[in-house]
Amino acid sequence: xxxxxxxxxxxxxxxGDYKHVQVRTKTAVMEDGxxxxxxxxxxxxxxxxxxxxxxxxxxxxxxxxxxDAVVAAYAAHVAASTxxx
Amino acid sequence: MTKSATREAADKVTFTQTEVNSAVAxxxxxxxxxxxxxxxxxxxxxxxxxxxxxKLQDYEEGTFTPSVSAAASHSIQLGFYTxxxxxxxxxxxxxxxxSSGSLIVSGLPFVASSASSYHPCGxxxxxxxxxxxxxxGIATQIVPNQAVVQLYIQNNSSSSxxxxxxxxxxxxxxxxxxxxxxxx
Numbered sequence: 001x002x003x004x005x006x007x008x009x010x011x012x013x014x015x016g017d018y019k020h021v022q023v024r025t026k027t028a029v030m031e032d033g034x035x036x037x038x039x040x041x042x043x044x045x046x047x048x049x050x051x052x053x054x055x056x057x058x059x060x061x062x063x064x065x066x067x068d069a070v071v072a073a074y075a076a077h078v079a080a081s082t083x084x085x
Numbered sequence: 086m087t088k089s090a091t092r093e094a095a096d097k098v099t100f101t102q103t104e105v106n107s108a109v110a111x112x113x114x115x116x117x118x119x120x121x122x123x124x125x126x127x128x129x130x131x132x133x134x135x136x137x138x139x140k141l142q143d144y145e146e147g148t149f150t151p152s153v154s155a156a157a158s159h160s161i162q163l164g165f166y167t168x169x170x171x172x173x174x175x176x177x178x179x180x181x182x183x184s185s186g187s188l189i190v191s192g193l194p195f196v197a198s199s200a201s202s203y204h205p206c207g208x209x210x211x212x213x214x215x216x217x218x219x220x221x222g223i224a225t226q227i228v229p230n231q232a233v234v235q236l237y238i239q240n241n242s243s244s245s246x247x248x249x250x251x252x253x254x255x256x257x258x259x260x261x262x263x264x265x266x267x268x269x
Contacts, residue, residue: 015195015196015269016196016199016230017199017230018230020196020230020232022194022195022196024147039147039148040145040146040147040148041147041148041149041150042147042148042149042166042194042195043149043150043192043194044192044193044194044195044196044232046196046231046232077230077231078228078231081228081229081230081231
């Protein structure tokens, strides 16, 4: 009867024109390989964000989709959307 | 149904697929079924109709770590979310020491809809640090195609109804809560 904790990124999505990378992390408590309970936490990696602390898989995705053009386009979007109208 | 059933062994009776389908189709719908365990649906569930707008295909709850762009450090960073269909509701509690810059809360769990001019707003409660600028009310809003919440002071002026909050408007440390819903 061994209890173990498993942390996995079970869902990684690329969302929208600016290629936001949505990451869902699942933390599960397992007993002899059978899941007893689990929970999710999420975060988003946007174009231009520092993704060096992300998992290797997320880093690879960000490197592929956060091109210079996407980073520049998203920066322009952010700059243009700081007014609440 | 028993008419064409074949008895293959003393304890085994086989029905054709047509017979099974017929039996299921004839069975009267259960008005208010009661289930005693969990129900797992790999697809969606239609509620109140059969159109695409009636289909609930996602429910999820979890946590995230919100942060303030102008913060030098955080002592509390709590974020909880519930997603029902395309609507995400987040509750945030932050306590931080400020350095400089805008008070933009980042780290939301989902990117907001890209719909043009879509800026849903939520509720804000300043606990510490807003004594000089909170009198006109502080507003929160989601920015389309981003995963952030912007904070604004509501101005009593016809020339401008709001001012983006930055570190000059708030004390050296602040503590606040936000509750906001947005579509994705």
